[in-house]
Amino acid sequence: MLEASSAVSLLNALLGAGIRIRHDCGGKAICGTCAVRVLSGGSGLSPVGPRESERLAATLRPAGYRLACQSHATREVTIEVAEEGA
Numbered sequence: 001m002l003e004a005s006s007a008v009s010l011l012n013a014l015l016g017a018g019i020r021i022r023h024d025c026g027g028k029a030i031c032g033t034c035a036v037r038v039l040s041g042g043s044g045l046s047p048v049g050p051r052e053s054e055r056l057a058a059t060l061r062p063a064g065y066r067l068a069c070q071s072h073a074t075r076e077v078t079i080e081v082a083e084e085g086a
């Protein structure tokens with residue numbers, strides 16, 4: 001379990017906790033490599049913004065993915081993080 005402020009993106013919370021996750025564009029919603037799968041509590045995440053929606057529209061968003069660099073948790077959320085390099 002990882003606790004993080006809603007002011008911090010999931011990406012920065014994960015990195016701050018030492019969890020390795022790809023983030024090739026540095027958090028600019030360009031690369032899509034930081035996509036994480038939401039397993040439960042998705043309503044506790046910040047709304048999907050236009051840049052994130054554009055990046056995930058094709059296949060990942062309908063499958064429950066969010067960009068970690070664009071998402072902020074306001075309540076408990078369970079996510080699955082792909083192993084870096086996977």
Ligand code: FES
Nearest residue numbers: 027029032034069
């Ligand atoms: S780090 Fe590139 S889209 Fe999130």
